[in-house]
Amino acid sequence: KHDSPVSCAKKAKTVKAQQILLAELEAHPAAWPFLSPVNQKSVPGYRKVIKKPMDFSTIREKLTNNQYLSLESFIMDVNLVFDNCEKFNEDHSEIGQAGHSMRRYFDKRWTELLK
Numbered sequence: 001k002h003d004s005p006v007s008c009a010k011k012a013k014t015v016k017a018q019q020i021l022l023a024e025l026e027a028h029p030a031a032w033p034f035l036s037p038v039n040q041k042s043v044p045g046y047r048k049v050i051k052k053p054m055d056f057s058t059i060r061e062k063l064t065n066n067q068y069l070s071l072e073s074f075i076m077d078v079n080l081v082f083d084n085c086e087k088f089n090e091d092h093s094e095i096g097q098a099g100h101s102m103r104r105y106f107d108k109r110w111t112e113l114l115k
């Protein structure tokens with residue numbers, strides 16, 4: 001029930017890093033396709049093709065509700081956003097390009113922050 005001070009401090013560090021990383025993703029100029037859940041009624045085929053939809057507002061909700069038990073599970077949800085984007089969008093489409101740009105940025109920032 002009670003963490004040791006060391007593991008408690010370590011947990012606080014990763015929560016802080018997740019908050020910083022998510023805030024940077026949300027503020028990025030290319031974030032616009034990923035800020036809210038894809039409206040599956042207005043995007044034909046999305047519901048059938050994308051088995052596990054994910055977006056930055058859903059990640060924000062999960063982070064606020066302490067649903068990420070590890071740094072890895074947070075990173076998996078962020079990568080799910082970009083993997084869904086690659087699956088559904090052409091690489092050279094506007095949304096596809098935004099996805100590649102955001103993934104490059106995320107990879108760079110989380111290694112800077114946590115490695």
Ligand SMILES: Cc1ncccc1N[C@@H](C)c1ccc2c(c1)OCCCO2
Binds near residue numbers: 036037038043085089
């Ligand atoms: C990440 C993603 N992948 C595949 C499709 C859409 C999206 N993002 C959503 C938010 C979106 C972006 C652009 C849109 C759109 C909806 O509404 C239909 C009309 C065109 O403009």
